[in-house]
Amino acid sequence: MIEKLTIIGVGLIGGSLARALREAEHVREIVGYGRSVGSLQQAVELGVIDRAEVSLTDAARDADIVVLASPIGAMPEILTALKPVLNDRIIVTDVGSVKGDVISAARHILGAHFARFVPGHPLAGTEQSGVAASLADLFQRRRVILTPESETDSAALARVRAMWEIAGAQTVTMSAEEHDRILATSSHLPHMLAYCLVDMVVRHDDYRAIMECAAGGFRDTTRIAASDAVMWRDICLANREALLAAMRQYQEDFSALIAAIEKGDGAALLQTFTRAKHVRDSLNKKL
Numbered sequence: 001m002i003e004k005l006t007i008i009g010v011g012l013i014g015g016s017l018a019r020a021l022r023e024a025e026h027v028r029e030i031v032g033y034g035r036s037v038g039s040l041q042q043a044v045e046l047g048v049i050d051r052a053e054v055s056l057t058d059a060a061r062d063a064d065i066v067v068l069a070s071p072i073g074a075m076p077e078i079l080t081a082l083k084p085v086l087n088d089r090i091i092v093t094d095v096g097s098v099k100g101d102v103i104s105a106a107r108h109i110l111g112a113h114f115a116r117f118v119p120g121h122p123l124a125g126t127e128q129s130g131v132a133a134s135l136a137d138l139f140q141r142r143r144v145i146l147t148p149e150s151e152t153d154s155a156a157l158a159r160v161r162a163m164w165e166i167a168g169a170q171t172v173t174m175s176a177e178e179h180d181r182i183l184a185t186s187s188h189l190p191h192m193l194a195y196c197l198v199d200m201v202v203r204h205d206d207y208r209a210i211m212e213c214a215a216g217g218f219r220d221t222t223r224i225a226a227s228d229a230v231m232w233r234d235i236c237l238a239n240r241e242a243l244l245a246a247m248r249q250y251q252e253d254f255s256a257l258i259a260a261i262e263k264g265d266g267a268a269l270l271q272t273f274t275r276a277k278h279v280r281d282s283l284n285k286k287l
């Protein structure tokens with residue numbers, strides 16, 4: 001049982017975690033802290049949190065677990081403000097989509113308290129944001145990746161792992177470097193493609209006609225371009241090297257596709273499309 005859970009940033013992910021733990025009756029009190037009074041009020045009205053605090057230190061004081069669920073660009077500032085109330089009991093964890101950057105900030109800022117910082121990332125979400133979009137079952141059967149460092153306290157890690165499992169998730173552990181490299185291709189690159197495609201179409205001379213003819217293919221490929229812009233700016237900047245490597249690999253493969261079309265190389269196109277279709281068909285059973 002968590003006696004006091006503090007969520008910093010009660011949006012889609014923070015709100016969904018609060019809802020899931022409440023539904024599982026695993027938490028006695030949920031306190032929220034955020035940027036705007038309006039969204040915190042909404043979180044209270046929706047019953048996602050019990051109360052909101054206007055001071056971050058008051059929100060975190062005496063908590064069992066503090067969850068950082070803000071955009072990652074705000075986390076260094078939040079960790080700095082948190083530090084004075086941390087003790088040997090409070091566990092701090094985060095849900096940020098990039099791990100290496102958040103971990104180096106936490107190590108630098110938290111000092112001795114870094115041992116009770118458990119880095120995490122739930123592989124769940126939607127293109128929507130804000131507490132109104134939060135769902136109690138968002139993490140059901142979804143993975144949460146935990147990326148502990150050598151200093152991470154094993155009891156703190158076990159408690160955060162148990163929290164996510166009670167919220168319905170399956171937890172896995174890997175290094176932050178591996179996490180950031182894999183997510184650059186599985187998640188960050190697809191978002192870049194979706195944003196770039198929509199932005200290209202918006203600036204196209206035939207924009208209106210293109211939109212009138214856009215159907216399932218355009219909708220399915222670009223759904224994630226509706227994701228929060230601040231969140232994705234922060235992810236790009238925090239995972240710059242791994243994302244650039246994935247984007248350059250894609251650029252190379254895209255150039256090969258252009259070359260095959262230029263040359264009228266139907267065999268190359270068929271080979272690429274057949275291989276991709278085979279993989280995508282098998283994914284339908286897993287996704």
Ligand code: NAP
Nearest residue numbers: 009010011012013034035036039070072074097125129130
């Ligand atoms: P969200 O719905 O926009 O929620 C973010 C929350 O953080 C909002 O309540 C926002 O307050 C608050 N916030 C913004 N700046 C803040 C600050 N400086 N201090 C305190 N609170 C602040 O975003 P989300 O989708 O839940 O994403 C939150 C985190 O989860 C991000 O780090 C993201 O990388 C990670 N994540 C997202 C997904 C996804 O698919 N969305 C999946 C996994 C992990 P306001 O309401 O006042 O703006």
